[in-house]
Amino acid sequence: MSNLIIRKVAVLGAGVMGAQIAAHLVNAKVPVLLFDLPAKEGPKNGIVLKAIDNLRKLSPAPFGVKDDAQFIQPANYDDDIAKLAECDVVIEAIAERMDWKHDLYRKVSPHLAPHAVFASNTSGLSITELSQGFSDELKARFCGVHFFNPPRYMHLVELIPTTHTRPDILDQLETFLTSVVGKGVVRAKDTPNFIANRVGIFSILATIAEAAKFGLRYDEVDDLTGSRLGRAKSATFRTADVVGLDTMAHVIKTMQDNLADDPFFPVYETPAVLAELVKKGALGQKSGAGFYRKDGKTIKVLDPQAGDYVESGAKADELVGRILKRPPAERLKLLRESDHKQAQFLWAIFRDVFHYIAVHLESIADNARDLDFAVRWGFGWNEGPFEGWQTAGWKQVAEWVRDDIAAGKALSNAPLPAWVFDGAVAEKGGVHTAEGSWSPAAKRFAPRSSLAVYDKQVFRAPLAGEAGRDPKTYGKTLFENDGLRAWVDDRAGENDVVIVSFRSKMNTMGPALLDSLVQAIELAEQDYKGVVIWQPTSLKLGTPGGPFSAGANLEEALPAFMKGGAKGIEPFVQKFQQTMLRVKYANVPVVTAVSGIALGGGCELMLQSAKRVAHVESYVGLVEVGVGLLPAGGGLKEAALRAAEAASAVGASASDLLRFLQKSFENAATAKVSGSALEARTMGYLKPSDTIVFNVFELLDVAKKEARALSAAGYRPPLRGAQVPVAGRSAISTIKAQLVNLRDGRLISEHDYLIASRIAETICGGDVEAGSMVDEAWLLTLERRAFIELLGTQKTQERIMGMLQTGKPVRN
Incomplete structure (x- = not known):
């Protein structure tokens, strides 16, 4: 297969989706031309320029770094259409109108490069018909x-082909989308709304229908169908508001227009409440009102009977909440047998989806795996619907669904397909097996894709029932305990790097885990090329990945505090510092593979590793001020060292050191956390030479390769004992003057002032002349002393206890 070299991409349409696709391509360092119609007034590119400006304001942020908006090149069809010839991929993302799309295609197709891939981002229109x-x-x-x-x-x-699409183009696009853009690619059949929207929108329609049948409020339904079911927190009606009620109505209309012979066709009728909201212009989040409306700080929910919004807050009954915590088989049995209307509602929506996916699997997807991944990845479910069915007991659930169909309780009288009860699926107890996932058309279990891009995924996305590698047990274990597992990938050619995976809550680091980390480094120094610190929790989808580590384990330090007060903690702080130095000065490279949160001590572990490999969705920061402390595991020490190095590189004088420290001081003093790995680089937590990966499933493989590359290049740790200039007391005075203004203006509290002052004193090297030469030990002593001093204050103790009890920072 020849390489698909993508030098530039054009996105046609600067609406909500087009602009955000362009933004994410820029995140991945793909040059982008963003096209739209020429503006009738003002600059010809006015429509696109406004869209790019709007991207900077959106939340959640489309860019990893807002300033990267400058890299989207605005274009219009009058002046710039010839530039399409420079593009290797062209993605159309205009409104869901077949006639509008065809008009645009006639305009742009003569200008496409002869090798360019042309694609539509339609959410449900026929790709074959679009290509007419x-x-x-x-x-x-x-x-x-x-x-x-x-x-x-x-x-x-x-990824949706027509019968004419060249297979090699699909393979190249899947490779690009998987590795460069970081996506989970599912190949869908060219049927209305494809896979995820077809099943997901049916699930929402079924939920609306069943909620009305059982007389449940919208907020009540959302509490029942969100995180309690392992689905997106936005659940059902809030998800509809986020997607846009007009968009949802359009997707439903596509089903109405194209699925007249579907046995579930009556379910595709646009719900009256949805039609009325769209008619009023209440389109959800983008218009300020939909199923929900925010009045000041109060969230209100629509009461369709009253035709007005009322205060929200209806919840799942405690009994139903307890049922939902039971194992899958027991949970469905109890829901089905309960007389409680919430339980009956939940069984009904499970049954409706199981019924629907069984009837439609053959027509909409190649196999059950593609359907489950599409729903998981497209709608934020922790498990796909087939997975949920299979883990609850395939045969029993199938019989329950069949009984409900016979009793007229289901949304359609269509029978379950024969393969549900007979043959290989029944024999294996479900659609997902060691051989693959069931394909009704092929009448076999289809294996995973063998594309070379997936060789980079040591652990592919897990699927219940499959015999995939388990990251908690895979490979050869060198040693393990409650704190961590040290292991190697024992495949030939992969067994030369020690992998360390933490096992503590939120991957926090207590004394025992620190000892084990040192033990793993010592093992690596004897027999291996390097160490990679990687957490299996990176693979959990429904979250951005992670956590890498939430830092030091304060709970483990509490007994020492209770016994000896603040001074009783000092041995733990010293151990933490010494472990971080052991990481930094290991005789083999220690590479941190970061995904999700890397906060406090987790950030400090990153900072002192030989190299960092970070998933793009990594949220990094020194956040100790939230519990009334300062970083004391080498985070401020590293900031001082890096500032001295940066100043030296440009020949700056000692009196100018503060300029190179200011950002690091502000990051620590405000507990700023990066919004992405890209932003972590601008904040100084990642170096320009560190690697950012876009697909979390490639994180471990890339980190191992980086460790090997360092080893192959003759890796040596930094020399110890180096002395560096520090900013000293003059810089401390400058920072404190700024802090006084903030304190006196009541923007920070007296205790905030104290903490920030201690951060300034530490990062600037203490009460010495500007340019004084100090070593790491000096800076670590400053960190440790300030940490112990703050820990001894009542207000810091209040912050720590508040965080441990509520998980939220205390402002005092």
Whole structure:
């Protein structure tokens, strides 16, 4: 397969999806041209320029770093259409109107490069019908590439071919989307709304229908169908508001227009409440009102009977909440047998989806795996619907669904397909097996894709019932305990790097774990090329990955505090510092593979590793001020060292050192956390030479390769004992003067002032002349002393106890 070299991408349409697709491509360092119609007034690119400006304001942020908006090149069809010839991929993302899309295709197709891949981001229109009128040669380069909103955060991209699309183009696009853009690619059949929207929107419609049947409020339904079911917190009606009620109505209309023969067709009727909201212009989050409306700080929910909004807050009954915590088989049995209307509602929506996916699997997806991943990645479910069915007991659940169909309780009288009860699926107890996932059309269990890009995924996305590698047990264990597991990938050619995976809550680090980390480094120094610190929790989808580490384990330090007060903690702080130095000065490279949160001590562990490999969705920061402390594991020490190095590189004088420290001081004093790995680089937590990966499933493989590369290049740790200049007392005075203004203006509290002052004193090297030469030990002593002093104050103790009890910072 020849390489698909993508030098530039054009996105046609600067609406909500087009602009955000362009933004995420820029995150991945792909040059982008963003097209729209020429503005009738003002600059010709006014529509696109406004869209780019709006991207900077959106939350959640489409860019990893807001300033990267400058890299989207605005374009319009009058002046810039010839620039399409420079693009290797062109993605159309205009409104969901077949006639509008065809008009645009006629305009742009003569200008496409002869090798360019042309794709539509349609959410449900027929890709084959969209390609009508193309030459055979262009048809072979055309397909659907359906991103989900918001494109930066949603893992799913559906790849939809027509019968004419060249297979090699699909393979190249899947490779690019998987590795460069960081997505989970599912190949969908060219049927209305493809896979995720077809099942997901049906699930929402079924939920609306069953909620009305059982007389449940919208906020009550959302509490029942969100995180309690392992689904997105936005659940059902809030998700509809986020997606946009007009968008949802359009997707439903696509089903109405194209699925007249579907046995579930009556369910596709637009709910009256949805139609009324759209008619009023209450389109959800983007218009300020939908199923929910925010009045000041109060969230209100629509009461359709009253036709007005009322205060929200209806919850799941405690009994139903307890049922939902039971194992899968017991949970469904109890829901089905309960007389409680919430329980009956929940069983009904499970049954409706199981019924629907069984009836439609063959027509909409190649196999059950693609359907489950599409729903998981596109709608934020922790498990796909087939997974949920299988783990609850395939045969029993199938019989319950069949009984409900016979009793007229289901939303359709369509029978379950024969393969549900007979043959291989029944024999294996479900659709997911060691051989693969069930394909009704092929009448076999289809294996995973063998594309070379997946060789980089040591652990592919897990699926219940499959015999995939388990990251908690895979490989050869060198040693393990309650704190961590040290292991190697024992495949030939992969067994030369020690992998350390923490096992503590939130991957926090207590004394025993620190000892084990040192033990793993010592093992690596004897027999291996390096160490990679990587957490299996990176693979959990429904979250951005992680946590890498939430830092030092304060709970483990409490007994020492109770016994000896603040001074009783000092041995633990000293151990933490010494362990971080052991990481930094190991005789083999220690590479941190970061995903999710790396906070406090987790950030300090990163800072002192030989190299960092970070998933793009990594949220990094020194956040100790939240519990009334300062970083004392070498985080401020590293900031001082890096400032001295940066100043030296440009020949700055000692009196100018503060300029190189200011950002690090502000980051620590305000507990700022990066919004991405890209922003962590601008904050100084990642170096320009560190690697950022976009697919979390490639994180471990890349980190191992980086460790090997360092080893192959003759890796040596930094020389110890170096002395560096510090900013000293003059810089401390400058910072404190700024802090006084903030304190006196009541922008920070007296205790905030004290903490920030101690951070300033530490990061500037203490009460010495500007330019004084100090070593690491000096800076670590400053960190440790300030930490112990703050720990001894009542207000810091209040902050720590508040955080341990509520998980939220105390402001005092």
